[in-house]
Amino acid sequence: MSSSPILACVDLHKSYTMGRVPVPVLNGIDLEVREGEVLGLVGASGAGKSTLLHLLGLLDVPSRGAVYLRGEDVSSKGGQRRSALRNRELGFVFQFYHLISELSALGNTLLPAMVAPRPWTWLLQRGRERARARALLTRLGLSARLSHLPAQLSGGERQRIAIARALLGNPSVVLCDEPTGNLDSRTGQEIMDLLFEINREQGTTFVIVSHDDRLVRRCHRVARLADGSLEAVYNPQQPPAS
Amino acid sequence: MRLPFGNPFSAALRLCFPSASTVLLGFRYITTRWIAWLSVLGFAVGILVLIVVTSVMNGFVKEIRTSIRSSLSDLIVRYQPHEKGAPPPDLAAVREALSEIPEIDPEAISPRITWFALIAGVGINLRRLAPNGAFEWTRVTGAEADSFLRRDEALFCQVIGIDFDTDRRATNVGTALRGFEQRPTRHVTDYPVPDIEDPFCVKRPADGALLPDQLLRRGEDGERNAMPGVLGAWLAAKIQSTARQADINEFFHRGCEISLLTSSPERLSSGAQGATLTQSYRSVVMTGTFRTGTYDLDKDIIFLDRRDMARNLLEIRKDPDGYFTELVLKAETLDDEHSRELARLVRQTLERKVPGYSFPVSRWQDERRNQLEAIDYEKKMMAFILMFIILVAGINMFTTLWMLVTEKTRDVGILSALGVSRLGILQLFLTMGVFITLIGEVLGFIGGMLIVENIAAIETFLWEYFGFKMFDPTVYIFDHLPAEAEASTVTVILVTTFLASIVFSAAPAIRAAAKHPVQALRYE
Incomplete structure (x- = not known):
């Protein structure tokens, strides 16, 4: 694990407008995500964890402050550029899997690889990408489920496909929003094991929002948010007194 | 922004x-x-x-365009004598004048006679094999010259005399004779003419005459001659249907006769007390049917040989072979503007070369402009x-x-x-x-x-x-x-x-x- 920050935010503010009243959600967050680490984001409901994750994932733009990816300010880039960065540099895993119901397991996994190329370019690289996606799904234990639609799969299997989809493009950072939140205890444990195994073997950086103590305890560092502010960043083996 | x-x-x-x-x-x-x-x-x-x-x-x-154009020809030339009662212009002189215009095909200048008549009755002759092995003809009872007229069911028709050899070059009459091949339909029965090169021939190569011999004799025994004619297929169908209504239950087929009630231009113009109509019956034997595909034409028209029509139907005494009411022409120019110029040229040429007449020229487009x-x-x-x-x-x-x-x-x-x-x-x-x-x-x-x-x-x-x-x-x-x-x-x-x-x-x-x-x- 390197100590250089791959993703960082400086003085990050976000507020939404309810009617005419601005409602602050994040109040000046400064945070670094180091390359190869698993960073946990914890906090009570409404603390701003998901909002921070969306801002780090370039799905939303901050009201103030900046997000840096490999030292470059990416939050001020245009929509097209941010979309391209999301496609190349970031991966997402959501609590409710968010798979496309019309596509098979293999189709869902391949989708990020199909976003950039035109159809005729895709025909040239299709074979290579399919082989990679197959290998990834096989590694995640889904070799027999390649042609199945999401509706034909269990929750754990769907989340594995979501993980495979996030990993296909070898992203710099994978952002996970409560990846075990919709799974039973045993399946949740399997998914946790899988994420840490990938981190160990490939050095993939993870930012994980979770309420699951078992998961949080295994993270390398944990950032705790309270009322839109960063309360503490600590080693989960030595948690600060709350 | x-x-x-x-x-x-x-x-x-x-x-x-x-x-x-x-x-x-x-x-x-x-x-x-x-x-x-x-x-x-x-x-x-x-x-x-x-x-x-x-x-x-x-x-x-x-x-419609094809049909109108081909049935009317490219240009239609009519004449109006400057003196009332003057005979038609000299056909040879008209032909010669038209031949000088390069855009006009000299082989496709065809005189026509257009006249009107009533179909007053039908004569159905049946040919049967007699016991002695020879063919004999019998007339179906009730099929008389005025059988339709007596029941107030006479049919109107347009009789057109054509020179087939030149007319087929100027109009679609040759194609119409093969209409049964090109436009198969269940609506009418077609009777193809026995000889496509001579539609007015009453002899069938395979099995002899279409008619009893006495009807084919011309100018003998003071008998009326039956003129060979080609009928529109829909007209033939109308005759068949009218014959049924007149209780004639035999088929009206190739070789049957129709009697036309008509007058003649000479009788009209030479009436003692102005224009009086003296009617006369004439027989036409159907050698076959044609189909242009245009119902309006196929239900009204009878084609006769022009010379035969002038002599025997209209009884033209003075130069019947040169008698015509209009000329149909085929032009090389097809587009609207050029054909208009050509029509003007034809008119000017004819009026210069054949004095004493004016020659109104109409194009096929003009004849049915509103319809088009x-x-x-x-x-x-x-x-x-x-x-x-x-x-x-x-x-x-x-x-x-x-x-x-x-x-x-x-x-x-x-x-x-x-x-x-x-x-x-x-x-x-x-x-x-x-x-x-x-x-x-x-x-x-x-x-x-x-x-x-x-x-x-x-x-x-x-x-x-x-x-x-x-x-x-x-x-x-x-x-x-x-x-x-x-x-x-x-x-x-x-x-x-x-x-x-x-x-x-x-x-x-x-x-x-x-x-x-x-x-x-x-x-x-």
């Missing part, structure tokens, strides 16, 4: 080339939803109807009205896409997270609109062309199995339903529909692209 899609020119360019994910998802979203197939069906039906209707209208216009313009106008109006079908199909597609945007809101968020830009989301829903339209257009085009190509078979099928009369030849001027798809019209239909589909998919696509990714991901 930063535009949501970046540089508008590069955005427009990118919009034309969707990504692989857009094509895949667009196709999957469409093919997995029955409501999208309903939209496809809407476009398919719209395109099909437009192609069929415009093809039928196009067929009508072309058929009306049909062309109807075609355009029909296409315009039918475009509303595309409007309905477009609204149908708009509704489908609008619903899909709502249904797929979360997918918009997922795709955004995967790196699809707003332009990509816009492109996805536009692509779906394009897919719906293209599939509909392909299906509609195939269906439409199949119907256009097989419209006669479909019409016959509907008639035979369901008794549904899709096309009534007695109402229209044709005896068949013409349909001809025109490449330019079909292209306009397909391109207009395609452009309309882009307009109809734009609003749902913009709505989808405007969705915020985070809100879309949280959509329940």
Whole structure:
């Protein structure tokens, strides 16, 4: 694990407008995500964890402050550029899997690889990408489920496909929003094991929002948010007194 | 100000080339939803109807133009003597004058006599094999010269005397004799002439005479001669039907006679107390039928040999061989402007070379100008009205896409997270609109062309199995339903529909692209 920050935010503010009243959600967050680490984001409901994750994932733009990816300010880039960065540099895993119901397991996994190329370019690289996606799904234990639609799969299997989809493009950072939140205890444990195994073997950086103590305890560092502010960043083996 | 899609020119360019994910998802979203197939069906039906209707209208216009042109010839020259009662101009002099005009084919200058008559009765002769092995002819009882007239059922007809050899070059009379081959129809019975090179020949090469010998003798025993004539197939059918009403139950067939009640131009003009009509009966024996495909012509016209008609029907005493009422000409020039100039030239040449007469010249377009313009106008109006079908199909597609945007809101968020830009989301829903339209257009085009190509078979099928009369030849001027798809019209239909589909998919696509990714991901 390197100590250089791959993703960082400086003085990050976000507020939404309810009617005419601005409602602050994040109040000046400064945070670094180091390359190869698993960073946990914890906090009570409404603390701003998901909002921070969306801002780090370039799905939303901050009201103030900046997000840096490999030292470059990416939050001020245009929509097209941010979309391209999301496609190349970031991966997402959501609590409710968010798979496309019309596509098979293999189709869902391949989708990020199909976003950039035109159809005729895709025909040239299709074979290579399919082989990679197959290998990834096989590694995640889904070799027999390649042609199945999401509706034909269990929750754990769907989340594995979501993980495979996030990993296909070898992203710099994978952002996970409560990846075990919709799974039973045993399946949740399997998914946790899988994420840490990938981190160990490939050095993939993870930012994980979770309420699951078992998961949080295994993270390398944990950032705790309270009322839109960063309360503490600590080693989960030595948690600060709350 | 930063535009949501970046540089508008590069955005427009990118919009034309969707990504692989857009094509895949667009196709999957469409093919997995029955409501999208309903939209496809809407476009398919719209395109099909437009192609069929415009093809039928196009067929009508072309058929009418061809029919009018070929039956009337390119130019029709009539004459008016400056002195009342003067004989017709010298045919040889007229021919010679016309031969000087290079655009006129000298072989296709044909004199005609157009006259009118009533069909007063029918004579049906039956040829039977007698016990002695020879053929004998018998006349069917009741089939007399005035059998129709006595029942007030005389039929009007137009008698046209032609010089077949030259007329076939100037008009479509030669083609009309083969009409039974070119326009097969269940509506009438055709009786092809025995000799296509000599339609007025009453001898059949295979089995001899069409008529009893005494009817074929000319100018002997003071008997009236039966003139060989070719009847319009619909006229023959009318005679058959009238004969039935007159209790004559034998078929009116090739070799049967009709008696014409008429007068003559000489009798009209030489009446002692001005124009008095002296009627006379003349017999015409049917050597066969013709079909131009134009019902109006095929139900009224009898073709006779011009010289025979002048001598025996009109009883022209002075130079009957040179008697004519009009000339039909074939011109090399076909376009509207040149033919107008040519008509003027013909008139001036004739009036200079053949003094004492004026020569009004009309073109085939002039003869039926109102009819041609009306049909062309109807075609355009029909296409315009039918475009509303595309409007309905477009609204149908708009509704489908609008619903899909709502249904797929979360997918918009997922795709955004995967790196699809707003332009990509816009492109996805536009692509779906394009897919719906293209599939509909392909299906509609195939269906439409199949119907256009097989419209006669479909019409016959509907008639035979369901008794549904899709096309009534007695109402229209044709005896068949013409349909001809025109490449330019079909292209306009397909391109207009395609452009309309882009307009109809734009609003749902913009709505989808405007969705915020985070809100879309949280959509329940």
